[in-house]
Amino acid sequence: DQIFEAEVDxxxxxxxxxxxxxxxxxxTFPWSYMPDGTAMLTQAYRDDGSEGTKNKRxxxxxxxxxxxxxxxERLLFDAPAYALSPSPDGRKVLFVSVLGGTxxxxxxxxxxxxxxxxxxxxxxxDRESGEFTNVVKKRDNCTSPLWAPDGKSFYYLCDAVGVxxx
Numbered sequence: 001d002q003i004f005e006a007e008v009d010x011x012x013x014x015x016x017x018x019x020x021x022x023x024x025x026x027x028t029f030p031w032s033y034m035p036d037g038t039a040m041l042t043q044a045y046r047d048d049g050s051e052g053t054k055n056k057r058x059x060x061x062x063x064x065x066x067x068x069x070x071x072x073e074r075l076l077f078d079a080p081a082y083a084l085s086p087s088p089d090g091r092k093v094l095f096v097s098v099l100g101g102t103x104x105x106x107x108x109x110x111x112x113x114x115x116x117x118x119x120x121x122x123x124x125x126d127r128e129s130g131e132f133t134n135v136v137k138k139r140d141n142c143t144s145p146l147w148a149p150d151g152k153s154f155y156y157l158c159d160a161v162g163v164x165x166x
Contacts, residue, residue, distance in 0.1 A: 094145035
């Protein structure tokens, strides 16, 4: 799966100016544009044999893909990451991971969505310092972090009461 960008005139249902953004033999999944519009935050598997079997990673890694071309992609950090959310200024990225731990299956509910590695703790990666901070560490399944417009707080979904809530 590759990522393409195009102009869409929804009133006439016309697509024009399509151009390919990613070029790799493995799938890349778009997640968000960076706030300044110069890059897209994506997640992808890349073979390197560092985990899993059959020389394939078992979890997504976050990548920055420049919108103007140039270097095809750059690994943002080398850790499993899902539900990527860049801060309004682009300096920090929230993500869901079991970074520094293991899945806590004993706490998971019976919902299909809660049995995946796409729910867990919410982490923040500081792009300038390279530091990780566990900002939401709960025994409940947390996912889908989204920065508030002020860049000082964020929202996320969690099933602390048995139902997924904001």
